[in-house]
Each structure stands twice: as C-alpha cells, then as structure tokens.
Amino acid sequence: MPPDGAPAIRIAGLPTSSNVAWIFPGQGAQHVGMGRDLYDEAPAARAVFDAADAALGFSLTSICFEGPEDELTRTVNTQPALVTHSIAALAAAIDAGTIAEGPAFVAGHSLGEYAALIAARALTFEQGVSLLRERGRLMQEACDTTPGTMAAVLGLEPDELRSICEQHGASLCNINAPGNITIGGATTAVAAVNTAAEEAGASRIVPLDVAGAFHTPLMESAGNAMAAVLQAADFGDPAVPVISNVSATPLTSGAGLAAELTDQITRPVLWADSARAMIDGGVDTFVEFGPGRVLAGLMRRIERSATVRNIGTAADARGDDTD
Numbered sequence: 001m002p003p004d005g006a007p008a009i010r011i012a013g014l015p016t017s018s019n020v021a022w023i024f025p026g027q028g029a030q031h032v033g034m035g036r037d038l039y040d041e042a043p044a045a046r047a048v049f050d051a052a053d054a055a056l057g058f059s060l061t062s063i064c065f066e067g068p069e070d071e072l073t074r075t076v077n078t079q080p081a082l083v084t085h086s087i088a089a090l091a092a093a094i095d096a097g098t099i100a101e102g103p104a105f106v107a108g109h110s111l112g113e114y115a116a117l118i119a120a121r122a123l124t125f126e127q128g129v130s131l132l133r134e135r136g137r138l139m140q141e142a143c144d145t146t147p148g149t150m151a152a153v154l155g156l157e158p159d160e161l162r163s164i165c166e167q168h169g170a171s172l173c174n175i176n177a178p179g180n181i182t183i184g185g186a187t188t189a190v191a192a193v194n195t196a197a198e199e200a201g202a203s204r205i206v207p208l209d210v211a212g213a214f215h216t217p218l219m220e221s222a223g224n225a226m227a228a229v230l231q232a233a234d235f236g237d238p239a240v241p242v243i244s245n246v247s248a249t250p251l252t253s254g255a256g257l258a259a260e261l262t263d264q265i266t267r268p269v270l271w272a273d274s275a276r277a278m279i280d281g282g283v284d285t286f287v288e289f290g291p292g293r294v295l296a297g298l299m300r301r302i303e304r305s306a307t308v309r310n311i312g313t314a315a316d317a318r319g320d321d322t323d
Contacts, residue, residue: 014094014102016240021283022103022119024086026110026269029292030078032067034312035085039065041314042092048125052084055126056133060084075143075211076136079111080129080279085312086115086290088126092317099287105250105278107243109295110174110215110269111135114263118175119289120238122254127233131261134229135222139265140211142222148213150184151194155203161193164200168192171216174269176299179203184213185298207315215268230258248273250281275302287311 038045039061049061063072064081071077086108093099112247114132115264117123120287123131150173153161158175161183165171170185170193183193190213194205235257241250246263248270275298285307288295296308311317 012102014073014204016104017101017285018104019282020101020103020166020285020287021089021105021107021278022116023106023286023288023295024108024112024115024119025082025288025290025292025294026108026112027075027078027082027210027268028208029290029294030072030082030085031291032065032069032072034064034081034291035061035088036065037314038085038088038092038317042088042095042317044091044095045088045317048088048091050298051125052129055129056080062127067255071275074136075140076133079132079136081117082111082290083118083128083132086112086130087118087128089311089313089317090119090289092314093289093305093311096318098319103240103287104283105241105243105281107274107278109271110264111243111294112290113242113245113264115289117235117238117240120240120242122236122238122242122257123233125306129162131229131233135226135265137248138222139214139219142158142219143212145221146184146212147187148216148218149187149190150182150208150213151190152180152206152208153194153197153202154181154205155179156181156197156200160200161197164196168196171213172268173213173215174271175273176269176271177275177298178272180298180301182208184216185218186213215264215266217266218261218264223262224233226265227258227262230261233258243269243277245269245274245276248277250277271298273300274301279303279306285309 106116171190174182235254
C-alpha cells in the first residue's frame with residue numbers, strides 16, 4: 001500500500017467508526033481564498049499545500065489564495081486545487097483531534113473520488129494531484145475539441161429525464177439527490193432537453209457555467225488518453241471501502257481503480273445511489289472535507305435523518321464551528 005503523500009497527513013492508525021463516512025466535493029465548490037486560513041493556522045494543512053506545489057512544480061497555493069478567479073476556475077487548476085483543500089482540511093482536523101476515528105466508507109463526487117482514494121491510502125497525495133492536473137488538461141482539450149455544456153434539472157426522476165435526454169442526444173451527468181440531476185451534451189441538445197423537461201414538469205432548470213459536458217460521451221477522448229496514464233499509476237488496496245462513482249458499489253482492491261477512474265470521465269456520477277449504499281451499510285454520519293457545503297446539502301436531501309458536518313476552514317478543523 002502506498003504511504004501517505006505528505007508527512008503531516010496522519011490518516012493511518014485511526015480506530016474505525018462503523019457509522020461514519022468521509023465525503024469529498026467535486027468541481028463547483030472552489031473559490032478564491034480557499035484554504036488560506038488552514039494554511040496560516042494549521043501546520044498539517046500547510047504541509048499539504050506545500051506538497052502540492054512541490055509535486056506540480058508551480059504554486060497551486062497562490063492560485064487558491066489569490067486567484068485570479070479565471071485562473072482558479074480553469075479545469076486544469078480547479079481539479080488539483082479542490083483535492084488539495086480537501087486533504088488539507090482532513091489533515092488539519094486529524095492533527096487537531098477533531099477527527100479521532102477513521103470512516104467505515106469514503107466517497108468523492110467526480111474529481112473528489114481522488115481525494116477519497118488518498119484518504120483511503122490507495123493513492124499517495126502527490127500522485128493524486130499530479131493525476132488530476134493531467135485529467136484536467138485532457139478534459140479541457142476534449143472541451144475545446146467537442147464543445148458542450150451542462151444544466152441542473154430539478155423536479156424530475158432519473159428514468160423520465162434519461163428518456164428525454166435519449167430523445168434529444170444528451171446524457172445524464174450527475175444523479176445527485178432525489179429531484180436533482182445534472183445533464184450534459186452539445187449546446188443544442190441540452191437546450192432541447194431543457195425545453196422538454198420544462199414541459200414534463202421540471203420545477204427548475206439551472207444552466208451551469210462549465211467548460212464542457214463532463215461525465216458524458218463528449219469526454220471520450222479524455223477518457224481514452226487518461227486510461228493510459230492511470231494504467232501506469234501505482235494504486236494500493238484501499239484501507240477502507242471507496243464507494244464507486246460509476247457503480248455505487250464498494251471498491252476494495254487497487255486492481256480495479258484505473259478502470260474506475262477512467263470510466264467516471266464519460267459516465268454519470270451516481271451520487272444519490274452512493275450515499276444510499278453507505279446508509280445501507282450502517283452510516284448515519286457524513287463528514288464533508290473541502291470548501292463549501294455542496295455535498296452536505298445533497299446529503300440532507302437524500303436522507304434527512306443523517307448527521308452531516310462540513311470541515312473546510314481552520315475553525316471547522318479545530319471543532320469550533322461544526323454543523
């Protein structure tokens with residue numbers, strides 16, 4: 001099993017809690033200034049940001065803290081930046097004693113699956129941010145070559161929306177929570193689906209400001225190129241089960257991780273099913289590590305009785321501001 005990527009990420013050795021899951025957000029949670037307080041106040045978090053800069057060969061930390069926003073939101077930067085922030089928050093919380101037990105499961109939304117694999121010690125931190133930098137570059141190339149867009153559709157069930165997408169040449173991208181689904185495809189296809197979804201009774205449609213149609217067949221070139229990169233990566237067996245974006249089932253062996261991370265580039269993120277799989281496995285408490293509270297909000301829609309916390313700031317990591 002690969003060792004932890006940065007010296008201060010002391011994830012190994014925690015006793016396991018049978019009812020807790022750690023979750024990690026994907027693209028859209030980023031903002032300029034993310035992680036600055038963690039860096040300033042928590043040595044464990046600072047070590048993570050410094051490790052990211054060393055692994056990538058440039059100051060990702062400066063982009064996180066100072067922007068400009070259009071530089072941070074470039075897919076090639078956003079992807080490693082979000083995982084760096086997530087792992088820094090986790091490391092700080094462990095170092096502070098706020099997190100004293102390991103999880104029964106880990107899961108991440110889209111690129112957050114890399115953070116989950118790092119937390120499960122199936123992938124070193126340095127490997128993770130380097131792979132994400134390449135993933136972001138290849139996905140941006142695919143966006144430039146095959147333009148597309150995405151939209152959030154609220155108020156319809158997956159099967160109904162899938163049928164509409166098939167009629168107009170679009171795809172489901174993220175099944176996030178009951179009545180909360182993201183679609184993607186060519187701009188004209190998404191527009192047609194939006195119109196048809198409104199006619200079918202969708203309560204709201206929100207166009208998304210994204211570089212392209214992630215988790216759809218329009219990312220095929222990125223998936224093909226990333227497959228070769230991932231085959232050369234050094235994966236270990238996860239220390240705890242990682243819930244797959246693609247199948248919503250537990251991943252327990254390093255042998256299938258390259259295929260998992262390849263497939264999730266072009267296939268929908270089954271987040272609602274992933275959450276339900278963890279709940280069915282005995283989880284009643286979810287801790288989200290990273291900026292914002294996107295996943296915490298989704299978890300409350302998936303299971304109202306679940307306890308949900310977010311750790312994304314230095315105060316959170318100290319236990320001063322928990323949900």
